[in-house]
Amino acid sequence: MSFIARCFRLMRRYAKYLVKDEGRKAGEPAGMQDYMERQLTELHYVAVNNEFPSKFIAFALTVLLAILLPYLHIGVLYMKLWAPDKPQIDRWGCTCSCFDTIFRGGYENPGMVTYKHVFFLIVTGGYENPGMVTYKHVYFNSTSSTLKIWIFTALFLLLFYESLRYLVFLVRSGAPLRRSMLLLYFVNLYPHYYSWWSFFSYYNEELYTYFNHHFVFTVTELIVTAIILSLCNRDNPVASWKIATIFTISLVHVIVSGMDQFIFHVLKGQGHSFQNVRDVGLMIPDLLHLLIPLRVFYQQAQRQKLRFIEMCYKEEIILMFVFISIGTILGRLI
Structure with a gap:
């Protein structure tokens, strides 16, 4: 029995305690106890049918993470590491x-x-x-820029809530989960948060030098997250096109972001501490999105007693190389 169901049960017991049934003759109007019983029972079934517990848990998680991420970002990373002497x-x-x-x-x-x-x-x-x-x-x-900031904020929060609601529903319904994909979802929270903050800064400061570059990164990150959410449910097959899409986008991210900042800041040691933390935080999710889906796909090939290459269509492999090449070139140009 769920927590919400227990609450309704206790409320019905409390109603019986408050209004004791003295018994009524046939034809008498229903008493307060009967009325409260019917209303609470109806409320219970409405809540169950509308997935109220799942929605409430998802809402609570969204609020918690929406509070925690900006605190870690501004209160810890910026205040303690980037500019502690303001x-x-x-x-x-x-x-x-x-x-x-x-x-x-x-x-x-x-x-x-x-x-x-x-x-x-x-x-x-x-x-x-x-x-x-x-x-x-x-x-x-x-101003119009303030409106754009509000639109991006509302969209990111709604997408965040809907994704959490889907995952909570999977857990509560007892659906078989792929824990590796669930890990990828949570690992990718920081890149999504960083994207929102970047758009906030672009519109707030009206500096659009890297806007197109970051917009392409954000759209492709959302595509990857949508596929990851689908693969969190074991009932959804590990299709080759899904793994190919995740691998292609993640490899382009690794190549482009590595050539942009990661090599200079982290590997060559030319970046400040906050830049190193940011670049590592963005690179690790992309690397995990390369390794974990391939491992899941390889395990499926072993279960089906097929070679890894036999799990993919020839056209998919060709398209992967084409999109990786085009994505890398466009990522360097825009």
């Missing part, structure tokens, strides 16, 4: 002169001097730009 900001004397204040409505205006700034002027006797407003932990300007 000076404290002056909340009383900060400018915020680029803030359009639209989302503040009529409470503040770009040319508005607030009581905090008046106090600051009295105490310091200094000159202050009249466009400054009070300190904000978070402020945003009402």
